[in-house]
Amino acid sequence: MKVTVVGAGAVGASCAEYIAIKNFASEVVLVDIKEGYAEGKAMDLMQTASLNGFDTKITGVTGDYSKTADSDICVITSGIPRKPGMTREELIGINAGIVKSVAASLIEHSPNTIIIVVSNPMDTMTYLVHKTTNLPKNRIIGMGGALDSARFKYRLAEALGAPISDVDGMVIGGHSDTGMVPLTSHATRNSVKVSEFLTEERLEQVAADTKVGGATLTKLLGTSAWYAPGAAVSGLVQAIACDQKKIYPCSTLLEGEYDLSDICIGVPVILGKDGIESIVDIPLSEAEKAHMQSSAEGVRKTNGLLEL
Numbered sequence: 001m002k003v004t005v006v007g008a009g010a011v012g013a014s015c016a017e018y019i020a021i022k023n024f025a026s027e028v029v030l031v032d033i034k035e036g037y038a039e040g041k042a043m044d045l046m047q048t049a050s051l052n053g054f055d056t057k058i059t060g061v062t063g064d065y066s067k068t069a070d071s072d073i074c075v076i077t078s079g080i081p082r083k084p085g086m087t088r089e090e091l092i093g094i095n096a097g098i099v100k101s102v103a104a105s106l107i108e109h110s111p112n113t114i115i116i117v118v119s120n121p122m123d124t125m126t127y128l129v130h131k132t133t134n135l136p137k138n139r140i141i142g143m144g145g146a147l148d149s150a151r152f153k154y155r156l157a158e159a160l161g162a163p164i165s166d167v168d169g170m171v172i173g174g175h176s177d178t179g180m181v182p183l184t185s186h187a188t189r190n191s192v193k194v195s196e197f198l199t200e201e202r203l204e205q206v207a208a209d210t211k212v213g214g215a216t217l218t219k220l221l222g223t224s225a226w227y228a229p230g231a232a233v234s235g236l237v238q239a240i241a242c243d244q245k246k247i248y249p250c251s252t253l254l255e256g257e258y259d260l261s262d263i264c265i266g267v268p269v270i271l272g273k274d275g276i277e278s279i280v281d282i283p284l285s286e287a288e289k290a291h292m293q294s295s296a297e298g299v300r301k302t303n304g305l306l307e308l
């Protein structure tokens with residue numbers, strides 16, 4: 001199993017590290033545009049192999065896509081992150097050009113690959129990959145919901161005073177400060193609905209904190225987060241590489257599901273060796289349906305800025 005990660009920055013390196021530590025891939029190739037940067041990150045990570053007990057071979061290259069040939073999975077993290085006070089949508093001007101050219105270079109050398117898009121604004125970048133490549137829709141996956149759901153579970157556990165392992169929950173919708181749809185009505189603490197333990201007001205606070213999860217960290221760190229994003233990507237990569245058939249919320253092209261078409265947005269999907277193997281249609285409350293539609297409007301507005 002060969003995995004390429006483009007962008008050896010904060011998220012790309014974290015993602016490569018988690019993939020290696022989980023020890024399921026034979027090879028990870030890191031690619032960056034900055035001379036020597038991916039090579040350096042790869043060497044540093046390889047020097048953790050004996051300490052962390054993994055056999056995955058990590059290599060780094062500067063812009064040489066021939067070294068990525070025949071990758072089973074390619075992850076795109078290249079592009080600029082936001083600074084405090086910015087929205088993800090403001091990154092479109094620089095990141096669209098980067099994502100478009102990186103996707104084309106990857107597919108030239110790995111025509112059968114599955115692409116995971118991470119660069120922001122992620123739902124629009126995922127749509128851009130659909131519009132500018134001929135990959136089938138099951139092989140283009142946007143990562144956002146897996147991260148947002150992990151943040152939701154963190155906030156739920158905090159509110160419940162429970163261990164995170166006791167909590168389950170999912171966030172669908174657009175990966176943006178206002179577009180996320182945390183499914184509080186479906187969230188559980190060891191099979192018991194969280195509404196049995198938390199007031200409606202507290203649950204609303206959990207949802208609000210979840211939605212600004214990325215912005216909160218950006219304010220604290222001065223740039224956006226990388227540990228949880230890297231771990232979330234590695235979860236998606238592992239689900240595909242190991243044909244796990246796991247459910248993750250991912251950004252995918254909708255063709256009527258959730259009453260939406262011609263848009264990439266986060267919905268629950270089953271991930272296996274073919275990438276997105278199916279979209280899971282879950283019942284939403286009227287409020288969640290309305291929230292999903294307004295989230296889609298936001299994503300469409302950003303998609304409208306693309307020069308297609």
Ligand SMILES: NC(=O)c1ccc[n+]([C@@H]2O[C@H](COP(=O)([O-])OP(=O)(O)OC[C@H]3O[C@@H](n4cnc5c(N)ncnc54)[C@H](O)[C@@H]3O)[C@@H](O)[C@H]2O)c1
Pocket residue numbers: 006007008009010011012031032033034037077078079080081082091095098102117118119120122143144147175223224225226229
């Ligand atoms: N979808 C998500 O959940 C999620 C989570 C975290 C970050 N992100 C996004 O991921 C992106 C990367 O974030 P980061 O913190 O790793 O940023 P970073 O600046 O640390 O790393 C980005 C890397 O991309 C490289 N790069 C730029 N143009 C390139 C090109 N054409 N080819 C190859 N490499 C190129 C840069 O040299 C840099 O090393 C940002 O757009 C950020 O908003 C998304």
Ligand SMILES: O=C(O)C[C@H](O)C(=O)O
Pocket residue numbers: 081082088120147175213214215218224225229
């Ligand atoms: O917040 C960001 O800009 C990065 C990423 O989308 C995140 O949610 O951490």
